Amino acid sequence: MNVTRELAARIVASRPQDIPHDVQHEALRSLTNYVGCAFGGCRDPAMEIVVRTLAPFSGAERVGVIGRSERFDALNAVLLNGVSSHVLDFDDTIPKNYIHASTTIGSALWGYAGANRVSGMDFTHAFVIGFDVTSRIADAVFPSHYDAGWHSTGSIGVFGATAALGLLMRLSEDEMVAALGIAATQAAGLRETFGSMAKALHPGRAGQSAFLAVMLAKNGFTGPECGLEGPAGFAAVQAGVKSLVSVTERWGVDYDLRLNAYKPFPCGIVVHPVVDASIALHNEHSLTADAIKQVRLHVGARVLDLCNRPRIETGLETKFSAAHGAAVGLARGRGGLAEFSDEAARDPALRALRGRTVVVADDPTITEANAQVDVETYDGRHLSRRVMHALGSVDRPLTDDQLTAKFIDQAEPILGPARAQHLVELCWRIDKAGDVNTVLEAAVAPA
Amino acid sequence: MNVTRELAARIVASRPQDIPHDVQHEALRSLTNYVGCAFGGCRDPAMEIVVRTLAPFSGAERVGVIGRSERFDALNAVLLNGVSSHVLDFDDTIPKNYIHASTTIGSALWGYAGANRVSGMDFTHAFVIGFDVTSRIADAVFPSHYDAGWHSTGSIGVFGATAALGLLMRLSEDEMVAALGIAATQAAGLRETFGSMAKALHPGRAGQSAFLAVMLAKNGFTGPECGLEGPAGFAAVQAGVKSLVSVTERWGVDYDLRLNAYKPFPCGIVVHPVVDASIALHNEHSLTADAIKQVRLHVGARVLDLCNRPRIETGLETKFSAAHGAAVGLARGRGGLAEFSDEAARDPALRALRGRTVVVADDPTITEANAQVDVETYDGRHLSRRVMHALGSVDRPLTDDQLTAKFIDQAEPILGPARAQHLVELCWRIDKAGDVNTVLEAAVAPA
Numbered sequence: 001m002n003v004t005r006e007l008a009a010r011i012v013a014s015r016p017q018d019i020p021h022d023v024q025h026e027a028l029r030s031l032t033n034y035v036g037c038a039f040g041g042c043r044d045p046a047m048e049i050v051v052r053t054l055a056p057f058s059g060a061e062r063v064g065v066i067g068r069s070e071r072f073d074a075l076n077a078v079l080l081n082g083v084s085s086h087v088l089d090f091d092d093t094i095p096k097n098y099i100h101a102s103t104t105i106g107s108a109l110w111g112y113a114g115a116n117r118v119s120g121m122d123f124t125h126a127f128v129i130g131f132d133v134t135s136r137i138a139d140a141v142f143p144s145h146y147d148a149g150w151h152s153t154g155s156i157g158v159f160g161a162t163a164a165l166g167l168l169m170r171l172s173e174d175e176m177v178a179a180l181g182i183a184a185t186q187a188a189g190l191r192e193t194f195g196s197m198a199k200a201l202h203p204g205r206a207g208q209s210a211f212l213a214v215m216l217a218k219n220g221f222t223g224p225e226c227g228l229e230g231p232a233g234f235a236a237v238q239a240g241v242k243s244l245v246s247v248t249e250r251w252g253v254d255y256d257l258r259l260n261a262y263k264p265f266p267c268g269i270v271v272h273p274v275v276d277a278s279i280a281l282h283n284e285h286s287l288t289a290d291a292i293k294q295v296r297l298h299v300g301a302r303v304l305d306l307c308n309r310p311r312i313e314t315g316l317e318t319k320f321s322a323a324h325g326a327a328v329g330l331a332r333g334r335g336g337l338a339e340f341s342d343e344a345a346r347d348p349a350l351r352a353l354r355g356r357t358v359v360v361a362d363d364p365t366i367t368e369a370n371a372q373v374d375v376e377t378y379d380g381r382h383l384s385r386r387v388m389h390a391l392g393s394v395d396r397p398l399t400d401d402q403l404t405a406k407f408i409d410q411a412e413p414i415l416g417p418a419r420a421q422h423l424v425e426l427c428w429r430i431d432k433a434g435d436v437n438t439v440l441e442a443a444v445a446p447a
Numbered sequence: 448m449n450v451t452r453e454l455a456a457r458i459v460a461s462r463p464q465d466i467p468h469d470v471q472h473e474a475l476r477s478l479t480n481y482v483g484c485a486f487g488g489c490r491d492p493a494m495e496i497v498v499r500t501l502a503p504f505s506g507a508e509r510v511g512v513i514g515r516s517e518r519f520d521a522l523n524a525v526l527l528n529g530v531s532s533h534v535l536d537f538d539d540t541i542p543k544n545y546i547h548a549s550t551t552i553g554s555a556l557w558g559y560a561g562a563n564r565v566s567g568m569d570f571t572h573a574f575v576i577g578f579d580v581t582s583r584i585a586d587a588v589f590p591s592h593y594d595a596g597w598h599s600t601g602s603i604g605v606f607g608a609t610a611a612l613g614l615l616m617r618l619s620e621d622e623m624v625a626a627l628g629i630a631a632t633q634a635a636g637l638r639e640t641f642g643s644m645a646k647a648l649h650p651g652r653a654g655q656s657a658f659l660a661v662m663l664a665k666n667g668f669t670g671p672e673c674g675l676e677g678p679a680g681f682a683a684v685q686a687g688v689k690s691l692v693s694v695t696e697r698w699g700v701d702y703d704l705r706l707n708a709y710k711p712f713p714c715g716i717v718v719h720p721v722v723d724a725s726i727a728l729h730n731e732h733s734l735t736a737d738a739i740k741q742v743r744l745h746v747g748a749r750v751l752d753l754c755n756r757p758r759i760e761t762g763l764e765t766k767f768s769a770a771h772g773a774a775v776g777l778a779r780g781r782g783g784l785a786e787f788s789d790e791a792a793r794d795p796a797l798r799a800l801r802g803r804t805v806v807v808a809d810d811p812t813i814t815e816a817n818a819q820v821d822v823e824t825y826d827g828r829h830l831s832r833r834v835m836h837a838l839g840s841v842d843r844p845l846t847d848d849q850l851t852a853k854f855i856d857q858a859e860p861i862l863g864p865a866r867a868q869h870l871v872e873l874c875w876r877i878d879k880a881g882d883v884n885t886v887l888e889a890a891v892a893p894a
Contacts, residue, residue: 049666053659057520059504073504149679151632182645185601187650188635190671191679198629198670201663205633208650212500216648219496222763223645224637232596232638316669 003229003244008176010251011133011163016125016443018252024431026257027128029403030092032427033262034106035066035443037091039414040266040337041084042067042445046197050083063114064437064444067414075208078111080206086153086195088337089319090266090410094259095140095369095394098146098269100203101260104157105130105164106206112165113436120433126164128257134160135256136247137228141239146191147305150238154189154202157230159209166217175217181227182213184234194268195309195317262403263369264392265335266309267318270300271325272390273371278329281375281385289331289349294376295357297322300368306357312351315341323357324358326373337410369393404428450676450691455623457698458580458610463572465699471878473704476850477539478710479874481553482513482890483854486861487713487784488531489514489892491579492748493644495591497530510561511884512889514861522655525558529651533600534644535784536766537713538855541706542816542841544585545593545716547650548707551604552577552611555654559612559885567880573611575704581607582703583694588686593638594752597685601649606675608657616661627666628674630657631681641715642756642764649845711839711851712782714765715754717747718772719837720818725776728822728832736778736796741823744769744803747815755806759798762788770804771797773820784857816840851875861892 019027028375041047042065051070059073065080072080085091086103092102105127113123138145146152162183166176186209189202205247217223228234228244235241265275274297281287299322307320318340327350328339344350366372372386378400389395404424411420419442426439433439466474487493488778489512498517499676506520512527519527532538533550540547552574560570570808585592585603593599609630613623633656636649662669675681675691682688712722728734746769754767765771765787774797775786791797819833836842845853851871858867873886880886 046668049663049668053668056508057506057522059506059520061503073506075504140753149684154632164808178643178645180601181640181643182648185598185637185640185645185648186635188632188633190632190674190681190684192674192677192681192684193628193632194679196625196628196669196671198625198632198668201629201632206655215500216496219500221493221496221500221645222643224639224643227637227639230639232641234637234639237596237637237639256580329663 002226003247004180004225004227005177006248007133008173008250009179011129012165012171012173012176014129014167016121019125019128020255023120023128023255023257024124026260027124028431029262029400030102030131030257030260031127031430032407032424033092033403034085034102035427036410037088038066038081038085040090040410041087042247042414044087045083046087046200047084050080054079055085061115063104063111066110066439067445068442069447073116074111075211077114078107078207078211079204081110082207083109083200086203087200088266089268090263092260092262093269094135094138094256095261096259097135097142097271098152099134099156100153101131101134101157101160103203104153104206105134105160106128107204108161108165110440111207111211112168112441114174114239118436119129120167120431122168123436124431126167127254129167130160130164131257132168132255133163140244140246141235141241144241145239148239149191151189151191151193151199152201154206155187155238156185157203158187158206158210159323161207162213166215167219169214170217171214177225178221178223179213179217181223182216182221183210184227186213187238188354193420194320197316212272259394261394262392262398264398266337266340268320269326270368271307271322272392273369273387274299274322274373275325275329275335276390277371277373277385277387279325279333279335281373281383282330282333285383287330289353291377292353292356292375293378295320295326295330296374297326297357298363298366299361300366300370301361302368304359304361312345312354318345322359323352323354326357327353330375449673450694451672451674452624453695453711454580455627456620457695458576458614459618459620459623461576461614463568466572466575467702470575470702470704471571473707473880474571475875476847477549477578477704478553478711478877479705479854479871480539480850481549482534482874483857485513485528485532487537487857488534489861491531491534493534494531495529498762501526508562510558511887513557513890514892516892516894521558521562522658525554525559525654525658526651528557529554529654530658534647534651535713536715537710539707539709540584540716541585541703542580542716543706543709544589545599546581546585546603547600548578548581548604548607550650551600551653552581552607553607554651555602555612555657557887558654558658559615559639561887562872565615565883567878569615570883571878573614575702576614577607577611578704579702580610587596587691587693588682588688591688592686595686596634596638598638598640598646598649601653602634602685604650605630605634605653605657608654609660612657612661616665618661618665622664625668625670626660626695628670629660629663629668631674633660634681634685639705641767644763654745706841708841709839709845711845713784713787714772715767717750717815718769719839720816720834721746721769722772722776722782723782723837724818724820724834725773726780726782728820728830729777729780732830736800738824739777739800739822740825742773742777743821744773744806745803745810745813745819746808747813747817748804748808749815751806751808759792761792761800765792768801769806772803774800777822823841824870
């Protein structure tokens, strides 16, 4: 049996009762974090532009969008939730393959559930399977796909969203094969967009492509038999990978939700060890920007490729700068939304400190999961801090209470304290909802 | 200056009066052929599925779709016109790089013009520039991009459609740079879909991506500065190509519309020499299927990769089979829509003849533009025909009258003879229209 068909068979045979309890709880953590991050980004300038652009193109169905009062059809709601949940780079990441799985799957699911009655049990099940499909494919083509320049959140997220929506729309095995093939031929998203708003299009656009693929397949549209593994299919063309057998290995035993990470800092995940170490140095030594003569960051090799932008003018660009992550940590002792904003990008003290920072990948014992921050002060001190596991990593995860606090921080400015608290409680028990749309309606902003 | 910006500057500086007369006429040939092919496919099963699927998702604007009575918003109209104009593989091709340029640009333009007043002069100008941008980029990354497995009609067509719509929406140079970058990060389409309906999604989906890119850029959405040539941009990631300097060379002097080819046979263009030679043998020797003992096709090497499907069950699959192209030519003396249909796929005499056919790429003097068909009959004759330039190639083009006849063949079953004749006359002078939408309205089917 070929890989696309074998994967399709496993997806359609999956049942909610198969999901282990710990995985089910991790799904609630991911979904709660997802909704919180959508609030964080729901009034971002990128979001305002997309809302304005799509307004004339929305069909008769009127679906709510997280944190907004405007309503759109389900397909456009997917794009909008994708932008808001990803634009701040505050959403979750699977550290072993760098994919942001929840933003793509979550946005597709929320759009669909706004227009169709979906139980919390089916919703959570679809999310778990979509997440697993995303991460399994991401693993099978890692690192060649990512290193080639693809932003897998879009280019692979489309498969997980297809699996999730395909489950909710009850595709047959043949239809799921077609849907995965129709998804493959829409797989897109380039890392060249990092630092611009265009990056935030990836999850929503992939979610829309998945939605279209599933609806078309359900209606009898035909696709290739081997969309994933064929000679001109996804893995060969977009990763140069020939074997995808690992995609279905240990299916139903291993769940990659167990390896998901939730960000305490809204920036590229490979910068997190730097931020964490820098905050620790700030706190220990009461550092200020003008006390620091020079900073030397020892990081993993991929950080130089992903997060070492030479020119920082906007908040979106700060998210991909290890030097900026060090500067805010060292100078402010914080790495919150305000530290990765347009204001922080232009702050003269931070700008000068970035200019006194060198980023090197010269220590083979340091991977992308670690960092060492060396500081020399004007008064002659040499300070150093090494972080092996940053706060928010799989080995040092945010607690449920920390995730709740992150949610409230982002939702409260939109909903006020009482509604934000009510909504986070609904999210933590979304698997018990009779109709998920009741949760979505509680997430819609007052007009 | 980098390539994306240089290209953007040339696009936005272009003026209708710059277009040479012969290029202007070729644009009319391409647009007329485009509209005719959209009629050919407008009631294809693939089209019926997409119409049904998109019905709930169409916004307040109601734009006509070629050959249909239903109305959709402009973005959905782009997808629908893309499917109908491409699904039969009867649309034009640039033989030097295999791209179907008109289906993607034409579908984007027709969708936009349905919702916005566009003069025929601006419409034709935008088409010429979009066509040129598409072919220039296709050339710059040929053959690595195509041979890797990309269907460039989608993955590169998105850039031409962006240029065309960007001209109509009067983007500034900065906005055009952003739009090309937002287009790059949506570039998609795999050759694995050949033989399935999913191939027909490429032009419309690329047209929608372009439309979204241009609207977003116009509204201030930011993209990468070097979407085409950056280290994680289109050319590096999707073609392994480093230099794109040829993209703007001889701009305004060379126009690739002069190298466009219009198909007399609705199948992959590399099969055309085979069909042409086979029809000639049929006519000369009054061949029938059961008189033929064996067929040997000498073709260019790429034909084995693109058009040598082992299993033929559907009309869509016949379009990518050199053996099928030979069979219909030899047995029926024709290569029209009926010869590449589900009926032809299942015809026992054609099926048996395909089984007695061998396809080889053993003659280094034969490229994809040529073919030699050798036939051995049961009564002992050895017949052979070599075609150097197939009917419809750049060297043996269809005349304007032949294009009119091809249009009428496809439009008459939908519109009736009088309306079809009226419409083709409108198409031949679309550059003179005060509002292109008057032509589109004449192409809408009666309810």
